[in-house]
Amino acid sequence: MKSLPTSSDAPLRDLTHLGRPKSVSARTWRERLIVGTLAVAATFSILVTTTIVIVLARETIGFFEFPDVSLVEFFTGLEWNPLLGAEKHFGIWPLISGTLLVTVIAASFALPVGLISAIYLSEYASPRVRATLKPALEILAGIPTVVYGFFALTVITPLLQKANPFLETFGSADAPIAFGNYNAMAAGLATGIMILPIVCSLSEDALRAVPRSLRDGAFALGGTRFDVSVKVVLPAALSGIVAAFLLAVSRAVGETMIVALAAGGIAQITANPTAEVQTMTAYMVQIFLGDAPATGVEYKSSYAVAATLFVMTFILTMIGQWVLRRFREEYD
Template sequence: MSTSILLLIIFAIGMVAYILGASRASGLAAGKPSNLHSRYGYHGAFAAISAILPAVLLMAVWLAVSSSIIETKIRSDFPDDVKALPAATLNLNYGMINSISNGLRLLGDADLGAIEGMAPADVRTLLAQNGVPLADDPQPYMMTAAKSLMAAKDADNAALTVVVLVVAFIGALLGLRAISPRFRARNRVEQVMLSGLILASSIAILTTVGIVFSMLSETIAFFRAVPAYEFFFGTVWDPRFASAGSTSSGGQFGLIPLLAGTLYIATVAMLFAVPVGLFAAIYMAEYAGPKLRSTAKPLLEILAGIPTIVYGFFALVTVGPFLRDISANINGLVTGNYQNFIQSQSVLTAGIVMGIMLIPFVSSLSDDIITAVPKAMRDGSLGLGATRSETMKRVIMPAALPGIVGALLLTASRAIGETMIVVLAAGVAARMQISPFEPMTTVTVKIVNQLTGDLEFTSPQTLVAFALGMTLFVLTLGLNVYALYIVRKYREQYE
């Protein structure tokens, strides 16, 4: 039985338990709800939770543990010469065995019987015809292991189904048996819901911690091969990819060109997005009529839903050539030499297009913050004779400033982490320069470059991607901490 169907059956048992629990509570109340400590729905919810929660938890633990146990059992049956292969090769072989097992499950009885005497090439062809392509012809031990794996999975699935359904039924019966007039069902249900809320809020924290530690371990491995001072203070980026399996640290891994390009492009984008987005937010919040606001704001926020790759194409096909041709015309009018001084792929191109992408973030967040300022403050300022412009500058903006600063720093973090626009609009040249008319690249682009292709996570050329990712994490964390400091400082001054 598939996992989804098993979950549906568990929830169906829970729904039946809910109905029976509510009915049992109603019967015990004898028409007087005051005879019960909790309402009927709480008793039904307790019975449903008793049926669903233990079964789902058991199912999750079972699925997490059983796969590793089965894999260990199958690997232990490999021939000795296969066990002596490198770990990476063993992992690839087990993946192939898993694919063969899935393919055998799709075959009919006739094909399963005929596959015994087939040549490896014919087996590969047969599996490919059933939608399971293999990278190479299966070896005999792989076929034996695949059949064992299929049998083990079937036995595991059958045991899981029986045990989980038994637990669900027992939980439902115990939940129904616990219902009594003085049973505190509401307290029990609320405790479960509170635990669920705590778990949900902890997932984000635990996920962040997990991401940090996963990057940190690989970053430490990188710094064992490349000194940290060469990475953080190096001015040349030339990783020189090594061959597969090599641990050579040949090349230069200077961060400064990448970091300079990241901050330069993000700064140009913010210089374009902040004035436009902030002025748009002020107009929509304070000057636009209800009809115009209801039309203009959704149209402006459509920009936020456009994929970044589309912005990249827009920069590559439209904005870049436009700036290049404009610069050639300007140069021709001034010097008579119609040679462009703005490249199609440049910091300016990427910054402008990224700024267009960030406009809805700035305008929408700022608009919500400005409209959240109490109306009494506006009315008081206008009542004292101030104009709408003076009210905006002297009253509303100081009140909304902490929120706006936080919104702008959040937008800056979005700009620093952008990838696709930079790849297509700014190029991949890791260089240090002042001119915004030449190509540069960012940290995110080089992370993609270093992790593209069939690579092993053993060489510094690959591990440097984790060091770059850790650097971006620390950079955005610093922005968030600074945003919190600014918000608290201005809020104290205002209060």
């Protein structure tokens, strides 16, 4: 750096439009200032995480200090009814169960469909087909989640209800099986549609990153296109695909507007997709929209729920990162 040319060096004049020629030391100081500012910007993301953790931890501790709340009940209790009933129960499992039901429905739709579409796009489709399919997926990815919620409520649920006369033959009088106006199935399917583009485009990236030589080798050994894509390319891209799945699942777990609109508001433990369920996010919406006083136990409970949600998605992301690092196949 010491030997940097000064402004009098004629051939280097072309670069000087980047800034007036300055003495080396002035320039060094400017550089340091700029890099320092950029470093401060980079630290901001750390600040965000720390603040999230501190805020959630502080309010959650505040929640557990209430006399009618206990840590044991929160993690083992099977009843969640902070807003109704004489006796309040704060057991998180009904909310987790609701979240899991919606997520399982979403994943069992989006993961297979997304993965097969990704294989098709990466291994089978001609460039022309790709050029029409990719924009469609990008549009799906850009649609706001509240629109999917509206779609679940006004299109998917009425369609599902067409199956009710058939379903009712299975239920008994006191436990009927029929899709109500709010149900886990519609919310789950809409969430599945929402995460489909994520699964598809990230899996496709992973598949396309597999080097051509592997495919050529497999074809040369007499493999069909199915053999090549499913038995050679797919295993080679597995770490990326698993990471894509985990990211999509954590999106489904954290999804708010769809479940707030279409899944209903009854916190219950059930595996019945026709039932109304409340997810963790939907409970938080209910609290922040309601008129629960900001110092009350109901209000504080939403922070404990948020902390649980944060920990769950954090673990999913960490597993995803670990899979990517640990099981990545390097071909270079």
